[in-house]
Amino acid sequence: MKMSGGVEWALHCCTLLSRASEPVPAAKLAEFHDVSPTYLAKQLQALSRAGLVRSTQGNSGGYTLTRDAARITVLDVVEAVDGALPAFRCTEVRQRGPLATPAQDCTAPCPIARVMDSADRAWRDSLRTVTIADLVADADRDLTPGTLRRAQEWLRA
């Protein structure tokens, strides 16, 4: 079980976008994080389809957050990039084999599925409690003031 590596990139991009006031092109985001520009573009498209960012085309275009960073949770980004489907999908094994339980008797979900669903919910609940704004605040605490200023300058150039 492995989460898409693009999730990490997407989260870093969201924190950066929350700091920038003007649109930031995908190429610039890729250069800043030193990752594959074309593949990062794919993740940004996913964010766009999910309605988390808005893309403006043409010269001096790029990506912008559609709403305040405090209203975007980490879960939003994870589900946008990695998909909203639960990691565990019950295949109804109990309805197969020589002693299969008839489908009509399977009114309640399989106990295994219940446990997995519960764990999945706990995981999602945990990710939902943190917003992009929280990530930025945490990062600022660990950063020297000069670094932040230089980042702002680099974005403009």
Add this chain to the structure above:
Amino acid sequence: MKMSGGVEWALHCCTLLSRASEPVPAAKLAEFHDVSPTYLAKQLQALSRAGLVRSTQGNSGGYTLTRDAARITVLDVVEAVDGALPAFRCTEVRQRGPLATPAQDCTAPCPIARVMDSADRAWRDSLRTVTIADLVADADRDLTPGTLRRAQEWLRA
């Protein structure tokens, strides 16, 4: 993000093994659940390597739980089959790019990694609270008494 499908099979096998007093061969487990025998064998080997089941060879051999079902958690099985590594792995993006943070300044983990680790811990904690014995108890509640008896008979034949 998708969990290995073998996890579901392995959990079903563990519940069945907890009911059986004698060793059950892999072929029989596969037939009972109507799944690929050879691939199921792979999952059982993983359980064996993790020390959850013990294999006895030769005629009338098979797999047996190494300890009581109440002492085997769902998390044990998941980690045995799917691996114990967290779904999210921080690649230290902050240490790359034109404004990379020096490695010496990265004493604390990246905020994103912290959030992901916390969610992963919540997920694992949830899975750790349920044992194979709990699954069996839940399944028995939804099952008709006759079905259980027929399963016991089928196992012997």
Add this chain to the structure above:
DNA sequence: GTAAAACTACTCGGATATTTTTTGTCCGAGTTTGAGTGG
């Protein structure tokens, strides 16, 4: 009759292909900006 030895049938275990998913790349459609031109 008994004990040892060989044989057979059945078990697991790891090395080996095939399919699916993830990762990574490319080129075309569309838009904004800016310069150039005529009124």
Add this chain to the structure above:
DNA sequence: CCACTCAAACTCGGACAAAAAATATCCGAGTAGTTTTAC
């Protein structure tokens, strides 16, 4: 001096390969029970 036209550069978006991982499979090593055989 202003407005309009045109062209160029830059943007994203979805369609297209390559690599990695999951899935499925096969055959060999080893063991327990059974039969056979010698004593």
